[in-house]
Amino acid sequence: DTAVSQTPKYLVTQMGNDKSIKCEQNLGHDTMYWYKQDSKKFLKIMFSYNNKELIINETVPNRFSPKSPDKAHLNLHINSLELGDSAVYFCASRPEAGNTEAFFGQGTRLTVV
Amino acid sequence: AQSVTQLDSQVPVFEEAPVELRCNYSSSVSVYLFWYVQYPNQGLQLLLKYLSGSTLVKGINGFEAEFNKSQTSFHLRKPSVHISDTAEYFCAVSEYGSNYKLTFGKGTLLTVNP
Numbered sequence: 001d002t003a004v005s006q007t008p009k010y011l012v013t014q015m016g017n018d019k020s021i022k023c024e025q026n027l028g029h030d031t032m033y034w035y036k037q038d039s040k041k042f043l044k045i046m047f048s049y050n051n052k053e054l055i056i057n058e059t060v061p062n063r064f065s066p067k068s069p070d071k072a073h074l075n076l077h078i079n080s081l082e083l084g085d086s087a088v089y090f091c092a093s094r095p096e097a098g099n100t101e102a103f104f105g106q107g108t109r110l111t112v113v
Numbered sequence: 114a115q116s117v118t119q120l121d122s123q124v125p126v127f128e129e130a131p132v133e134l135r136c137n138y139s140s141s142v143s144v145y146l147f148w149y150v151q152y153p154n155q156g157l158q159l160l161l162k163y164l165s166g167s168t169l170v171k172g173i174n175g176f177e178a179e180f181n182k183s184q185t186s187f188h189l190r191k192p193s194v195h196i197s198d199t200a201e202y203f204c205a206v207s208e209y210g211s212n213y214k215l216t217f218g219k220g221t222l223l224t225v226n227p
Contacts, residue, residue: 004156031212031213033215035215040219041151041201041219041220042217042219042220043157043203043215043217043220044217045214045215045216048212048214050212055212056212056214090156090157092157094213100145100162100164100207100213101147101159101162102159102213102215103159104149104156104157104158105156106155106156107155107156
């Protein structure tokens with residue numbers, strides 16, 4: 001059983017399109033995150049939700065909109081895709097208390113052409 | 114604001130040699146420290162973490178790291194590496210009270226040669 005699963009694993013799309021990446025965790029964690037890894041492998045946080053409430057919102061273009069229908073899911077919707085959005089997007093989760101370790105999904109490689 | 118510096122972008126070593134991957138951080142408050150490993154086309158896997166207590170922490174796959182508060186460092190070590198340790202290694206810091214936001218270093222590519 002995959003703890004943090006993302007779909008799709010690969011996504012190739014044209015500039016200007018709107019796309020979504022889905023993330024689900026079956027660990028019972030309260031907090032979920034989206035991180036972006038650029039072409040130089042630099043990882044940077046984008047958003048975090050705790051029990052469906054947005055708690056971290058870094059400087060991210062408003063074309064990116066996270067949505068958390070329940071605490072097990074955190075989806076990422078991107079409008080009007082640009083070439084610079086090409087990256088690997090990682091979802092992660094962690095419990096609210098105790099262990100501070102974050103568990104990461106396998107990533108979604110987004111390529112905008 | 115917290116920041117992490119990984120001093121070496123690439124570290125080539127021969128199999129069975131010891132290795133140290135360096136990590137320094139900057140923060141005005143107490144922190145949690147982590148090392149993650151990323152194998153090619155994979156997600157991130159936790160190697161080890163420092164939360165509190167003993168400054169020497171042991172992780173998976175024979176790795177260990179030592180927290181040095183005075184030098185604000187958290188270097189990763191392994192006494193004898195294997196070909197299978199070839200991967201990208203990321204040091205990360207999370208400040209107390211930051212909602213456990215992870216700030217990552219730029220990564221160190223460890224290449225183990227036969």
